[in-house]
Amino acid sequence: MTALLFLAQTVRIAIPYLFAAAGGAIAERAGVISLTLEGFMLGGAFGAVLGAHYTGSPWVGIITGIAAGLLLGSIHAVSSIRFKADQVVVGVAINLFAVGITRFFLQLAFESSSNSPRVAGFGSETSGGNAAAFLDNPLVWLGLAVMPVLAYVINKTRFGLRVRAVGEHPQAAASVGVPVNRVRYIAVIASGALAALGGVYLALDQHQFTDSMTAGRGFIALAAVIFGRWDPVRAGIACLLFAAAETLQIQLQAAQIIPSQFVAMIPYVLTIVAVAGVVGRSTPPTALGKTSE
Amino acid sequence: MSDTIALRLTAIDKRFGPVHANRGASLVVHAGEIHALVGENGAGKSTLMKILSGMMPVDSGTIEVGGRDVTGWTTADAIAAGVGMVHQHFMLVPTLTVAENVVLGREPVTGGRFDRARAEHDVKMLCEQSGLDVPPDRLVADLSVGEAQRVEILKLLYRGARTLLLDEPTAVLSPPEVAELWKVLRRLRDGGATVVLITHKLDEVMAVSENITVMRAGETVATMATRETSPEKIAKAMVGRDVDLAVRNDRPPATAAHGTAALEVRHLVVRGARIEKAVHDVSFSVAAGEILGIAGVEGNGQTELLEAIAGIRNVTSGTIVLGGQDITRRSVHTRGEAGLSHIPEDRHRRGLILDYSVAENLILGQQHRYTTSGLLDRDAIEQHARHCTIEYDIRPADPSLPARALSGGNQQKIVIAREMSRAFTVLLAAQPTRGVDVGAIEFIHAELRKARNNGKAVLLVSAELKEVLTLSDRIAVMYGGRLVAMFSRSEASEEVIGPFMTGAKRERVA
Structure with a gap:
């Protein structure tokens, strides 16, 4: 039973990572750096709460959350592709922008600086309770499906072939008539929507928005993408691994065997190990971050 | 070689800021010939070819392909008209396979998914027809330079190119690979294709071309039939003075500190x-x-x-x-x-x-x-x-x-x-x-x-x-x-x- 509880907890924690990492994987495979996942998630979470609050329906919340992600993704796409801005700078800016604008509208809409009122969500309780209750949440199933679907898109479809070409050698792709910028726009805007779904899940699971509620999950998702060597399936496994480490941390925290901070470091330590090339070579898409040429 | 003119570039002018790359350059290429475009580095050969292939707009001058004025066309137009270029620096995606690189931009799609089997089949057929031998399922990153170049030519043929522009194709090849390339180009020519070869290696010019256009400092300075010329004459036209091409056997001064x-x-x-x-x-x-x-x-x-x-x-x-x-x-x-x-x-x-x-x-x-x-x-x-x-x-x-x-x-x-x-x-x-x-x-x-x-x-x-x-x-x-x-x-x-x-x-x- 504890094993089952552990598994359930791991999946719950992994879902936002899976959505955000899927967004990160597609944008980075197209050659655009995804430091923005954190901001996309936060925007998605707030969008979802707004929609759910005003209509009382979590389904509308999903749609408004995706809309927020599309909007932020478009900002990222336009500044990185159209205006060839430095993608790291744009990424940091969008993350800060997301923190600020959600805080602003939190005040405006709900007259609170910390959290929204309780909204409709999925599952009867916010956390704990019945271990299987979270399975009623459609976003859980979508989250579990997102990486296999993305793997199919990237490896088996024409669009995926073009994404890979554009991320590795955009000049070559352009020379044979592949519309490089259009492919990148689609990939980056889609990454906004996907990562936003991670935030939507968080907000609807907790039935509210709290200030900066994503708490670095976007960066862990990006770490999972790198750890998974930009491959959707491997990135998905990395998400589950990181989530398992976090579950372990929560349980060990109760047991107080080792300081929780050390367990909390696991995803980052694993990422450093991965990037340092200990687990095979970790080669990013060649044209990553280079839209100016 | 027929008398039909495949390409005619007239009075081409192109500047890059202070650099005047083409000054009224011209080029006439007959259908079904291998035409060598020679000149020193910086003579404007590559620029002229990039203009012809639609990669660069021209400042002034006209480009005719098959008698049609195509001045100002794009790469896509050029490819559609069967004119394609093999670049000096390969335009290949190393992480994709040979077949994927060849079909990129014109991928066969079946039921919404990329049809890899058909792509590989098509490329294999193309290999057999053209005599260019590359395994379609290999990653481009694992190919030798010679093989990578064959993929570049296959890309053009896949798009139906009948006029091939090759920018210094032998610069990266070993002698056997060069010989192989000549075989392929002759075979393509015999099949009716037109080839323009940029080079500055005179033995290559003599070996494979029918006609020669020489450029110097952005201008076309000479055109000649290969049969009626010699490496010395070409070199003179390229440089604008006599060039010593002979092997000189000057020994070092005997006093040189030999032995240490x-x-x-x-x-x-x-x-x-x-x-x-x-x-x-x-x-x-x-x-x-x-x-x-x-x-x-x-x-x-x-x-x-x-x-x-x-x-x-x-x-x-x-x-x-x-x-x-x-x-x-x-x-x-x-x-x-x-x-x-x-x-x-x-x-x-x-x-x-x-x-x-x-x-x-x-x-x-x-x-x-x-x-x-x-x-x-x-x-x-x-x-x-x-x-x-x-x-x-x-x-x-x-x-x-x-x-x-x-x-x-x-x-x-x-x-x-x-x-x-x-x-x-x-x-x-x-x-x-x-x-x-x-x-x-x-x-x-x-x-x-x-x-x-x-x-x-x-x-x-x-x-x-x-x-x-x-x-x-x-x-x-x-x-x-x-x-x-x-x-x-x-x-x-x-x-x-x-x-x-x-x-x-x-x-x-x-």
Whole structure:
């Protein structure tokens, strides 16, 4: 039973990572750096709460959350592709922008600086309770499906072939008539929507928005993408691994065997190990971050 | 060859800022011929071809293809009209397979998904028709340079190209690969295709073309039928003066300090990127006042050998002695101070920082000599740059331009100028004339001879057997990482050396 509880907890924690990492994987495979996942998630979470609050329906919340992600993704796409801005700078800016604008509208809409009122969500309780209750949440199933679907898109479809070409050698792709910028726009805007779904899940699971509620999950998702060597399936496994480490941390925290901070470091330590090339070579898409040429 | 005119470019003018790349250039190519477009580096050949293939707009002038005015068309229009270009730097995605690269942009799709099986089938059929042999399911990253070039040609054929523009296709190929390419091009021509070949290697022009257009300084200066001309005439048109193409047998002055080994390599073993022993127990020495040439088909360990001596690749075992001093584990800087100079084989990767100015590139590795109390001495750097641009004829003579803005031959002159204008006793020259025009080749050869006559030891590695034979006092042949033969100049000839290069013959070299 504890094993089952552990598994359930791991999946719950992994879902936002899976959505955000899927967004990160597609944008980075197209050659655009995804430091923005954190901001996309936060925007998605707030969008979802707004929609759910005003209509009382979590389904509308999903749609408004995706809309927020599309909007932020478009900002990222336009500044990185159209205006060839430095993608790291744009990424940091969008993350800060997301923190600020959600805080602003939190005040405006709900007259609170910390959290929204309780909204409709999925599952009867916010956390704990019945271990299987979270399975009623459609976003859980979508989250579990997102990486296999993305793997199919990237490896088996024409669009995926073009994404890979554009991320590795955009000049070559352009020379044979592949519309490089259009492919990148689609990939980056889609990454906004996907990562936003991670935030939507968080907000609807907790039935509210709290200030900066994503708490670095976007960066862990990006770490999972790198750890998974930009491959959707491997990135998905990395998400589950990181989530398992976090579950372990929560349980060990109760047991107080080792300081929780050390367990909390696991995803980052694993990422450093991965990037340092200990687990095979970790080669990013060649044209990553280079839209100016 | 028919009398139909396939391509007609008239009065083409193109400027890049201050550089006037094409000045009223013209070109007429008949359908079904192999046409050579020759000229020195910076003569405007590549620009003209890029304009023709739709990559660049023209400032003025007209382009006609098959009698139709197509001035101002795009790459897509050109491809649709069957005109395609093979670039000097390949446009291939290394992480995709051969088939994926070929079909990219025109992928076969079945039921919403990319039909890989059909792509591979189509490419295989194309390979069989054209005689270009590449396995469709291999990753491009795993291909040899020759194979990668075949993929480039396949890409054009897949798009139905009937007019192929090839920009210096042999610059990166080994002699057997060149022969293979000629076969393919002739076969395509016999099938009715038209080929325009940019090159500055005159033997290639003579071997494969029917007609020749010569460009110089952005203008078309001559057109001739290959049958009615000679390499000397072409060279004269290219350079604008008489060029000595003959093999000169000038011996070094007998007084040169022969016998003192300036560079000695003993039992050297060096690890390669893919093989454990890319250099396998190699021993030799180079005396002061001598050019030792290393002949061999590329990829037989020459690169690793020179990089090991230069200090940019680790040595597994063995020793390298420079002027009596063991430098096997010394830094590149220490080696330089000890008198080692190095012209690397790949000027883009090793020789230059393309975004740095010409002046800055001219002091790379020597910057400590142009420094006063920790700050770069602008005046000294500029003076050095001015001296070098004149002495080594670097064009345009503007040291403030980024190296990227110069043609390949002039970029190479920057490297040559830097490495030969400083104090040295041993010079490593790797492919010193690769991708360089006849005028510059003549100049670089003269510089190497001058260094030798001044008592320097020169170790020359070149994929051009002719170059090795022309310049070297002794010739070593490298095959499979080992030195398989050593000849004095009088014993050496292409016929004698050839079998050793292909591994058909070998003798142990002490």
